[in-house]
Amino acid sequence: MMKRVIAIGLFAAATTVSAGAQAPTAQQQQPASPEKMKIEIRPGDARQQIPMDLERARLLYVPTDPALQSPGRNYQADIQARLATEARYADACKGVIDYQKVSYRSRIGDMDIPAYLFQPLKKRGPRGHAAMIWVHGGVHGNWGITMFPFVKEAVERGYVIIAPEYRGSIGYGEVHHQAIDYGGYEVDDTISAYDYLRTLPHVDPDRVGMMGWSHGGYITLLSVCRDEHPLKAGAAIVPVTNLLYRLSRYGPRYQWDFATQKRIQGLPFEKPELYIERSPMYHVDKLEVPLLVHVATNDRDVYYDENQMIVDALRSRKPDLAETKVYVDPDPWGPSVGHSFSRRVDPQTLQRVDSPAQIDSWNRTWVFFEWILRPYEDRSKPAAPVRTR
16 A cells, blocks of 8 residues: 655744754745655554644754754854953963863864863973863863863873864854764764874873763763773763653754754654664673763753663673762752752852862762873883882
8 A cells, every 4th residue: 555645844934943043044944855854644644634733843843954053153253252261271271281272183084173282381201191081061062161170180180181172162163063973973083182192292192081071971981982992091970871862851952953963864763773873871881991970860951860871881781890979969050950060160260169069079080080090100200120028
């Protein structure tokens, strides 16, 4: 029996956009091709006869056209904001941190990736420093100024820190912004920071870890759960873990940012294998290096019901490698409540606004990495002779 096909062109009038973005123009609202807007309906399906609620249809509509990734975005304003942040970093680092803006080629081979580099003023000799790749969050985000006190603490401990502005990051113009590839090439962009670090003679390539928050924690999880990677350890704080679940939890407004990405162009029910491939939850068994994960029960961004999945999976399947801690309703910070529980920083003074949970989380994080990466150890000097008597 042949199937009847109907076009759902009424969805073309959709106006739902990502938070902070302007509504698409009338021209942008039209589908790129009527063929892309077809849905198969089984013959005799009674739902065909039910009147359509056009307003609800508009709210539920999610396009797949990459041209609608960030309609109306003011890229020049993004660039200016980024330059202002870099100026503040330059001032804050003066006399205490060797701060530079660098770039390197992604392993994918198609883009140069900008990055913030923070190093001790006085360098040790060859292979004298451990290093970490610190990964920012946000579907479209960037490295914020409020990370300064934590960067300063890391450098004081002897680490070299690099913070990549992987594809999709804000503040580098339309091409970089529109190249977003959540869970795809952005992971390669981030791991490629290792290739840059190993060109620095004072960095020990055998002592490099990765740490990230939220989406950055997600990239960290995907990185350490790859079949091959150069990392010795990872820390994922309040990480995104399961895109199949997350997109259903958030709905069309959030789904828009994913379905319009060039290498996705669809929703989980249309491309389940792709979303599974890009969800760390389904790759836990590949973990072969130590991993620290901290989550909060009052997180209003990555809700605890999502993070509980990864915590349970790690505790049951990787107990010898994973160190996990659940913070129960830690002191809130910002609109996402517990999501920034360990990033409580005054944006004006750039001083930590400590809470018991923030102090505990960072103490555990420093101990975790010090145990593995040995940042205080100066490998540029000959080892002391071992006494046998």
